[in-house]
Amino acid sequence: MMGKFFQKPDAELDDRVPPGQYLAKGFPVLTYGDTPTISTEEWQFKVWGRAKEVTFSWADFMAMPKHDFTIDFHCVTRWSKLDVRWRGIKVTDFMKSIEVEPEAVHIMEHCYGGYTTNISLEDFLREENFFAYRLSDNPLPPEHGGPMRLVVPHLYAWKSAKWINGLEFLDEEQLGFWERNGYHTRGEPWAEERYSDRFGL
Numbered sequence: 722m723m724g725k726f727f728q729k730p731d732a733e734l735d736d737r738v739p740p741g742q743y744l745a746k747g748f749p750v751l752t753y754g755d756t757p758t759i760s761t762e763e764w765q766f767k768v769w770g771r772a773k774e775v776t777f778s779w780a781d782f783m784a785m786p787k788h789d790f791t792i793d794f795h796c797v798t799r800w801s802k803l804d805v806r807w808r809g810i811k812v813t814d815f816m817k818s819i820e821v822e823p824e825a826v827h828i829m830e831h832c833y834g835g836y837t838t839n840i841s842l843e844d845f846l847r848e849e850n851f852f853a854y855r856l857s858d859n860p861l862p863p864e865h866g867g868p869m870r871l872v873v874p875h876l877y878a879w880k881s882a883k884w885i886n887g888l889e890f891l892d893e894e895q896l897g898f899w900e901r902n903g904y905h906t907r908g909e910p911w912a913e914e915r916y917s918d919r920f921g922l
């Protein structure tokens with residue numbers, strides 16, 4: 722783990738690096754399967770389930786307020802990257818354009834390529850979450866989830882769905898891809914919620 726690609730955090734950064742994590746020198750790419758290629762023209766984003774069904778285009782998203790974000794990113798495979806710079810649309814702003822039913826308590830994030838990950842409505846609605854379309858002043862590269870991905874800074878990065886294309890609102894918790902395969906349902910890095918206790922790991 723150590724050496725060329727990872728380093729132990731300096732003392733002054735120590736309080737920003739969750740337990741069991743190392744600092745990545747670059748920005749590693751972590752993808753299960755192939756990287757889909759989606760143009761902004763064909764990109765679509767759907768909302769369904771316990772919410773009024775609606776489909777957004779790229780132009781619809783670009784018409785929403787945009788902000789710059791600098792956040793720390795923590796992968797459960799033990800690398801962290803501090804101060805990642807993005808541009809995007811706040812989840813709380815996006816939520817103003819959809820109608821969610823009162824029964825909705827949980828969400829399945831859906832992606833081009835078939836990846837899924839689940840998140841509680843409460844974790845999803847946090848002020849610091851955003852849909853990212855730029856990384857370090859460039860269009861978000863395909864390998865990092867371009868043209869659009871979700872970023873949920875307070876949870877392990879597997880919740881930050883790349884190539885996101887939809888949200889399914891649920892009236893109960895369901896498990897996404899990694900969650901069905903042994904990862905923790907919530908994934909809070911400071912509590913080291915890495916693996917599910919359903920599997921005895």
Ligand SMILES: Nc1nc2c(c(=O)[nH]1)N[C@H]1C(S)=C(S)[C@@H](COP(=O)(O)O)O[C@H]1N2
Binds near residue numbers: 751752832865878883
């Ligand atoms: N669609 C999709 N989103 C995904 C993944 C994936 O395999 N497919 N991997 C997740 C994991 S495990 C991590 S750590 C981050 C990695 O983001 P990065 O490749 O931009 O570093 O994306 C998350 N989002």
Ligand SMILES: [Mo]
Binds near residue numbers: 796879
């Ligand atoms: Mo990850």
